Amino acid sequence: MRQPFSILLVLIFLASWAKAQTLLVPDRVFDGMELHTDWVVAVQGNKIVYAGPETGLSRKASYQRKHLQGMTLMPGLIEGHSHLLLHPYNETDWNDQVLKESSAERAIRGAVHAKASLLAGITTMRDLGSEGAGYTDVYLKKTIEEGIIPGPRLLVAGPAIVATGAYGPKGFHEGVTVPLGAVPVSGRDAAIQEVRNQMGNGADLIKIYADYRWKTGEPSQPTFLQEEIDAMVAAATTAGRYVVAHASTPEGMRRAILGGVETIEHGDGGTMEIFQLMKEKNVAFCPTIAAGDATEQYKGWNKEKEPDTDRIVQKKKSFRLALQSGVDIVFGGDVGVFTHGENYRELELMVAYGMEPKKALQSATSVNARVFHLNGLGKIEAGFLADIIAVEGDPTKHIQQMRNVRFVMKDGVVYKSE
Incomplete structure (x- = not known):
């Protein structure tokens, strides 16, 4: 019975991992149109499930928080x-x-x-x-x-x-x-x-x-x-x-x-x-x-x-x-x-x-x-794909900050985190 039980544990772990929820907490969010302060962005799997003030997010304790201090979060x-x-x-x-x-x-x-x-x-x-x-x-x-x-x-x-x-x-x-x-x-x-x-x-x-x-x-x-x-x-x-x-x-x-x-x-x-x-x-x-x-x-x-x-x-x-x-x-x-x-x-x-x-x-x-007819991309918005980056500072004021990309997530997978 040990082997099936072990397999069950692995399956439970994989299922929970697949449904992992991440809460990105930057200084500001550029949503593809406008800049916002005091916003967070919640990601589940490969989708954005919430973007807005943290007070509007339910079940906050279920998310793993990722702080992006001093950074602007934006669409990839x-x-x-x-x-x-x-x-x-x-x-x-x-x-x-x-x-x-x-x-x-x-x-x-x-x-x-x-x-x-x-x-x-x-x-x-x-x-x-x-x-x-x-x-x-x-x-x-x-x-x-x-x-x-x-x-x-x-x-x-x-x-x-x-x-x-x-x-x-x-x-x-x-x-x-x-x-x-x-x-x-x-x-x-x-x-x-x-x-x-x-x-x-x-x-x-x-x-x-x-x-x-x-x-x-x-x-x-x-x-x-x-x-x-x-x-x-x-x-x-x-x-x-x-x-x-x-x-x-x-x-x-x-x-x-x-x-x-x-x-x-x-x-x-x-x-x-x-x-x-x-x-x-x-x-x-x-x-x-x-x-x-x-x-x-x-x-x-x-x-x-x-x-x-x-x-x-x-x-x-x-x-x-x-x-x-x-x-x-x-x-x-x-x-x-x-x-x-x-x-x-x-x-x-x-x-x-x-x-x-x-x-x-x-x-x-x-x-x-x-x-380019890319539905579900280009914005930080609930329901959109989790293609998200973060840069130092505020690029809406100083475009040179786009040289300083510190976080890259594509399709819910993190490829860079500094």
Whole structure:
């Protein structure tokens, strides 16, 4: 009889552990919209079951208290534009990453990057293109979901889609065939076929390049015809997916918006007319400020001592116009161009370029959850998933506090507690 009794005790222990209740007690709570003092947050399993003043919580004695003194509790951050399979271009330029690093090496790097992102408070991430590594991002997502490696929950785009001849690596004579950073297509039928192929291989969304440089050193130009964009969006939305567009020229942005994409990535050349059209069509804007800031520094720009480069001047201008237009602004830094785990750089630059800290934090939590159709994420609210982080101080006053993530819980599991 001893063995069954022992098994019973184990089962009782596991059942009680599965129903473990934790009460998080910080100095303040940013709930995804507003800041509150004297709030606590109760977690049971992988769900938030209460958020509010402790006086409103019943059965307080049943909770294990976790004090987060001096900290602000908030929803886990939702990174809107990343490339887990890339690493900073000042380490290895993009061409060499695509041409010389195997998919196996890049997958291992991606696992390291995923862990760094999670520990920096990124509990959910859109990965917008494997950049020459096929469907490695799909399998990176799978290993995270199966608990093999730690990382954010992922929304992945697979290889992305470009117009034939527009993407790189480039610079080789016509007799040399090189792997490309995305899948090229031409024509309506081929575009539809590739969208379906990518969805069939596990892409959660489709990324297209609405404009790009046809030759190295040239300014970007529109790539896809309107009918091609329309067809790709129709093929994706029919299957319950959506399309995002790399676009930096007004015409490329316009075609993508009219075609029905859900977010515009980069948008450096955006005008007030274009941003107003985005707002009218309910298309969100992901400015990726930190990537441009990083690449200009890689080229030798000393941002502390030298005037803004032309690219930075234009970026500041387009971001101000976006703010004035009232379009939804997505937090997403194009991380991978710069170091994974330093996602805070985008938040700091959003504020430096004119956004209020609280609005930037909303962008990284509740706004991104809404724009990306992530029900049950992005807020500290009863019934929502327990994706929760804590940072030192008050980031609604000093956005730099987002560098100091001390507590990370994803899906009710604690990955960091300092």
